[in-house]
Amino acid sequence: MTLTQTMTQAPARKLAQRVWPPLRFVLTVAVTFLGLLAITFVIGRVVPIDPVLAVVGDRASVETYEAARQAMGLDDPWVVQFARYVGDVVQGDLGQSVSTGRAVADDLARVFPATLEMATLGILIGVALGVPMGVWAAARQGTWVDQVIRVIGLAGYAIPAFWLGLVGLVLFYAKLRWVGGPGRIDIFLDGMVPVRSGLLLLDSAIAGNWEAFHSAFSHIVLPATILGFFSLAYIARMTRSFMLEQLGQEFIITARVKGVPERVVLWRHAFRPIRVQLITVIGLSYAGLLEGSVMIETVFSWPGIGNYLTTALLNADMNAVLGATLVIGAVFVAINKGSDALYRLLDPRART
Amino acid sequence: MSAHEMNLRDWLTSDDPETRMQARLGQGFRLARALARNPLAMVGLAVIVALLLIAAFAPWLAPFSPTEGVLANRLQPPSATHWMGTDELGRDILSRVIHGTRITLMIVVLVAVIAAPLGLIMGAVAGYFGGWVDRLLMGFTDIFLSLPRLILALAFVAALGPGIENAVIAIAITAWPVYARIARAEVLTFRNAEFIAAVQMQGASSWRIIGLHVIPLCLSSTIVRVTLDMAGIILTAAGLGFLGLGAQPPLPEWGAMISRGRSFILDQWWVATMPGFAIVIVSLGFCLFGDGLRDVLDPKQRSKG
Numbered sequence: 001m002t003l004t005q006t007m008t009q010a011p012a013r014k015l016a017q018r019v020w021p022p023l024r025f026v027l028t029v030a031v032t033f034l035g036l037l038a039i040t041f042v043i044g045r046v047v048p049i050d051p052v053l054a055v056v057g058d059r060a061s062v063e064t065y066e067a068a069r070q071a072m073g074l075d076d077p078w079v080v081q082f083a084r085y086v087g088d089v090v091q092g093d094l095g096q097s098v099s100t101g102r103a104v105a106d107d108l109a110r111v112f113p114a115t116l117e118m119a120t121l122g123i124l125i126g127v128a129l130g131v132p133m134g135v136w137a138a139a140r141q142g143t144w145v146d147q148v149i150r151v152i153g154l155a156g157y158a159i160p161a162f163w164l165g166l167v168g169l170v171l172f173y174a175k176l177r178w179v180g181g182p183g184r185i186d187i188f189l190d191g192m193v194p195v196r197s198g199l200l201l202l203d204s205a206i207a208g209n210w211e212a213f214h215s216a217f218s219h220i221v222l223p224a225t226i227l228g229f230f231s232l233a234y235i236a237r238m239t240r241s242f243m244l245e246q247l248g249q250e251f252i253i254t255a256r257v258k259g260v261p262e263r264v265v266l267w268r269h270a271f272r273p274i275r276v277q278l279i280t281v282i283g284l285s286y287a288g289l290l291e292g293s294v295m296i297e298t299v300f301s302w303p304g305i306g307n308y309l310t311t312a313l314l315n316a317d318m319n320a321v322l323g324a325t326l327v328i329g330a331v332f333v334a335i336n337k338g339s340d341a342l343y344r345l346l347d348p349r350a351r352t
Numbered sequence: 353m354s355a356h357e358m359n360l361r362d363w364l365t366s367d368d369p370e371t372r373m374q375a376r377l378g379q380g381f382r383l384a385r386a387l388a389r390n391p392l393a394m395v396g397l398a399v400i401v402a403l404l405l406i407a408a409f410a411p412w413l414a415p416f417s418p419t420e421g422v423l424a425n426r427l428q429p430p431s432a433t434h435w436m437g438t439d440e441l442g443r444d445i446l447s448r449v450i451h452g453t454r455i456t457l458m459i460v461v462l463v464a465v466i467a468a469p470l471g472l473i474m475g476a477v478a479g480y481f482g483g484w485v486d487r488l489l490m491g492f493t494d495i496f497l498s499l500p501r502l503i504l505a506l507a508f509v510a511a512l513g514p515g516i517e518n519a520v521i522a523i524a525i526t527a528w529p530v531y532a533r534i535a536r537a538e539v540l541t542f543r544n545a546e547f548i549a550a551v552q553m554q555g556a557s558s559w560r561i562i563g564l565h566v567i568p569l570c571l572s573s574t575i576v577r578v579t580l581d582m583a584g585i586i587l588t589a590a591g592l593g594f595l596g597l598g599a600q601p602p603l604p605e606w607g608a609m610i611s612r613g614r615s616f617i618l619d620q621w622w623v624a625t626m627p628g629f630a631i632v633i634v635s636l637g638f639c640l641f642g643d644g645l646r647d648v649l650d651p652k653q654r655s656k657g
Contacts, residue, residue: 028494035495039504043511154643157583158635162594163610163628166617170625174618291500295591299614309503310595313510325507332500 021344029337034086036329040322041085045078047318089326095319099312104323108305112327113198114184115297115304118224119289121201125228126235126289127282133232134239138247139266149236156233161226161292165299168222180219182301189215223300230292231285238281242274276347283339287332294328386648393644399637407453416444418451418604427620437622439612445623448604449630455605456634459520459589460582466524468578471531476566478532479539480558490536496529505588509597516605519598523588527581534577535570542569572649579642583635590631606631 052069069075094104137149172178184200193204193212204212247270255265294306305324312320369375387393406413421442428438436445478489508522551561592598593607606627613624
């Protein structure tokens, strides 16, 4: 853009600069959600299962078939059908599940806390280990420490989560007996804790049932650690590259020349400015963990949304599949956009 | 070192090449030399070459049949005859893993062949035309980008039905947006360059410019990204196979093999673990090579993890 162009547009721009970014952000989020709905809508329509046949049976006459078809609204233009679908979803109606016989929305509300609990513990582990590892790797750039951390990071991209879960089960559950097996809690303790938040660790702590707490912890620790490993890989990698960017700047050289201890240079001078960038990274990997839990939950028979989704997939229970896809997708988008918004709020440089 | 070899090197690294071919070969030579200095990238390259060779010569390399087993030999632990043991139908796991390289390679190549050109064209068109075309195409891309890839792939396979072809389609549908974003960003760096204006003034059509001048310049960053994505594609394909949605039995697909071995995991650990090692080695190979390739081809991307 040339200088004159910039100058003539200046006053209009100033006003637009205040109103437009937040508005644009809200619009983007809304469009993304609509896009997600459009995708699940389209998937629901291309399924080779005929929804009318499922209602009237395959021996129905042509008239019955047509009547049912019209009653179900499948004759309407697709725009109308899509609008109806969006309306239903907004009201929390995701249809009935064929395999459980309940409303998909109720099913999802019941299984979601289990996933949330595991993913949250996973991200805590990932951050607690990944950030220091990234800082350490940056401080020792090019040494064997850096190489080892780099390989650990790459392993996070190369190891299938479900396989690592199986290996972990064999090793730490079957052979070493360090952790509990599949499921959320030992069978004889199942249902002994009153459900408040749905997070078993929290609920058993509130109830003061430490036996249940211990059992729940021994069951969650392995799947959460494995999930955490995958977020650790990404977090450590990003922390390292952010740190390297900071450490190459002149104020770091100044600090070192002044004789500031290396620990202070690392954590106070270099680490502080990257905290805001890390929020986005952590948000992204948290959202990724919700997704990654699909595989881990299948391996560990964890009664969360991922397990629900894969069970529904195998039973061709399309309402449940699309409902779960929609919820995971919506949470994913919400965390993504939320961390993006937080980043803009906290970092003055991003507020252009 | 002989005089002839010395001349070849001089010719390749010459600062003022006389022909286009010399310039290209020289560029390739410099690239290969830079890559060869990175030991991890070389390890990755070795893994990829090994994968290609094993896939090409699978029937000759595999000691046993991948689909027919001897039931009397079922669930044998690793031994001198069966290096990776046998599965529940008495099939040699090593032979199945070797034949599995063909399936993995096929999935990876098909996804790359479908998704990369699609993303490349979308990004190039959006970046070249700008304006509302850009906004429309990139808006569409961003929606796909901000959705979870694995879950989308699962939902698509659920709709299309299980099977290896549908798995490929589902993964490709979720893979292209990244390439579109990268290509667009690349185009914007030279969209207003003089050589584009020069071709325009010679009367070249927009499509000719995009096809012959814009897309070739985006290739290197797309290739880097595709190589880096290979590991993710392999993992997703294996995950679909593990869930029973990808390759169907008796195909020796690694993910499906792990899924079968799950039932015996506590007593016959090798059935599920052996194919997993194959997945890890191949994915790691692509990761390492992609990392090295990025450092060489695309130094400005280096810091972005």
